[in-house]
Structure formats: structure tokens, C-alpha cells
Amino acid sequence: MTEESILANVRRYARGIGDDCAVLKPPTAKQDMLLTTDFTIEDVHFTRDWSAERVGHKAVARSLSDIAAMGGRPLYCLVSIALAPWVDQTWLNGFYSAANDLLQTTKAWIAGGDISHARQLVVSITICGAALKGKALLRSGARQGDLIYVSAPLGGWKIKTVIEPRLDLGRKLVGKASACMDITDGLALDLHKLGLMSNVGAALEEVPLLPGATLDQALYDGEDYELLYAVPSAVRVPGIRIGVITSGPAGVVNYEGKPLEPKGYDHLLHRS
Numbered sequence: 573m574t575e576e577s578i579l580a581n582v583r584r585y586a587r588g589i590g591d592d593c594a595v596l597k598p599p600t601a602k603q604d605m606l607l608t609t610d611f612t613i614e615d616v617h618f619t620r621d622w623s624a625e626r627v628g629h630k631a632v633a634r635s636l637s638d639i640a641a642m643g644g645r646p647l648y649c650l651v652s653i654a655l656a657p658w659v660d661q662t663w664l665n666g667f668y669s670a671a672n673d674l675l676q677t678t679k680a681w682i683a684g685g686d687i688s689h690a691r692q693l694v695v696s697i698t699i700c701g702a703a704l705k706g707k708a709l710l711r712s713g714a715r716q717g718d719l720i721y722v723s724a725p726l727g728g729w730k731i732k733t734v735i736e737p738r739l740d741l742g743r744k745l746v747g748k749a750s751a752c753m754d755i756t757d758g759l760a761l762d763l764h765k766l767g768l769m770s771n772v773g774a775a776l777e778e779v780p781l782l783p784g785a786t787l788d789q790a791l792y793d794g795e796d797y798e799l800l801y802a803v804p805s806a807v808r809v810p811g812i813r814i815g816v817i818t819s820g821p822a823g824v825v826n827y828e829g830k831p832l833e834p835k836g837y838d839h840l841l842h843r844s
């Protein structure tokens with residue numbers, strides 16, 4: 573593989589690449605721009621036995637989930653990849669085609685990126701999106717008495733093989749949810765973070781579990797990529813109600829009469 577042969581391949585999946593920068597239309601005056609970036613790293617987010625398609629899908633889905641959590645629409649994607657020695661052209665084709673397939677379901681596209689090499693495979697995905705001006709869903713708007721919802725049952729880290737970014741739901745929540753985020757580090761830690769940002773507490777009433785998942789997996793494992801949102805009680809929204817926002821203390825999540833430890837997946841505790 574040479575850089576040229578790789579680029580020739582990438583051009584099949586990307587639009588308008590070849591210059592030093594991508595030249596793109598900014599969101600309109602009625603929109604705010606969203607930017608999010610995520611690493612997907614061998615032995616951290618996937619292992620070598622995963623198919624190329626599964627890695628490509630996951631890498632893009634993680635960033636799309638962040639756009640969904642803001643109630644936005646994805647527009648453009650930058651794909652940067654550091655190739656490990658074991659990666660070949662067939663693998664790369666599978667990776668880019670899966671990444672591109674998922675983006676196309678959202679009408680976004682690959683607008684650029686970078687290629688280098690490293691001992692382990694490292695993928696960095698950056699997605700630019702748009703939200704209605706002043707309406708992006710933040711973590712900071714939850715108020716006492718708001719009801720707390722999740723988009724689907726939890727505990728999926730070891731059970732779900734495909735992440736489905738909740739873009740349609742995120743957009744439906746615009747103007748309705750007072751706060752929103754996606755669950756990546758586990759419900760206990762993520763609801764704690766939402767509470768801190770909103771300066772409120774939370775009382776969990778029930779934790780919906782995926783078939784085969786345990787309560788501990790749902791609370792502490794993460795990688796669910798479902799939406800977690802707070803909504804004023806008079807407002808109807810889709811989802812599963814799991815609790816209620818309390819006056820505080822900020823960030824404290826009570827469940828079955830006692831505060832949950834705000835622990836979950838912390839990247840810096842997993843360094844090897």
C-alpha cells in the first residue's frame with residue numbers, strides 16, 4: 573500500500589477532497605455550528621478480531637451520537653487514521669465503506685482527513701453539524717421537578733454489537749428537553765455529570781435493562797450511546813421515564829434510598 577493507492581481508494585467514499593482544506597458551506601444564519609471529535613483506538617475501543625466494517629461503523633457512530641445528543645444534524649466528517657502494520661487495503665475498503673454508509677443514512681459525507689501510521693490502529697473522527705440557533709440541547713438546563721428519560725434500555729456494552737445514533741430522537745427533543753446528553757460512561761456517572769452541569773440532583777426510580785444485562789452494567793459500564801434527557805413534567809416526549817430531577821446536592825444521584833457512587837468508565841483510570 574502506498575499513500576497514493578490509499579487515497580485513490582478514499583476518493584471513492586469522500587466528496588471534494590484533494591486540496592489542502594475542505595471548502596464547505598457554513599450553517600445558515602438561523603443555525604449554530606456543532607463540532608465534535610472522538611478517537612477510536614485499537615485495544616481501547618475495539619480489538620483486532622473486529623471486522624473492518626464494525627470498526628468503521630462504531631468510529632462514526634460515536635461522533636454522530638454526540639450530534640444527536642445536541643439535537644443537531646450532521647453535515648461533514650473528517651476521518652483521520654493511523655494505520656497499524658496489520659492493516660491492508662481490503663481492511664481499509666471495509667472501514668471506509670462502512671463509515672461512509674452510516675454517514676450517508678444521515679446525508680452527511682466524508683470531506684477530508686489524514687493518513688499516517690502507528691503501532692496500533694488509531695482512528696480520529698471529527699463531525700461538523702448544525703443545530704437551530706440557540707436551540708442546541710445542553711447538559712445545563714435541567715430544573716427541579718423535570719422528569720428524566722432514556723431513549724432505550726441500558727447495559728449494552730457487552731450485548732449491543734451496533735450503535736444506533738439517536739439523531740431523530742435528538743431533533744424531536746429540541747424545544748422540549750431542558751437538558752440532554754448521550755450515555756457513554758454509564759448511567760450513574762453520566763447522570764452525575766448532567767446534574768453537576770445543571771446544578772441539580774436526581775432521584776432514579778427505575779433502570780430499564782436490555783435482555784441479559786445486569787443493573788451494574790447499566791449503571792457503571794457505559795458504551796450505551798443512548799440519550800439521557802430531562803423534560804418538564806407537562807411536556808410529552810418519547811422514551812423511558814427513569815426518574816426525576818431534584819433540588820440537589822448538585823450531581824448527587826439517589827437510587828433506592830442512597831446516593832450512587834459517581835463511577836463509570838474513566839479513560840484515565842484505564843491507561844495501560
Ligand SMILES: [Mg+2]
Binds near residue numbers: 637641754756
Ligand atoms: Mg457525548
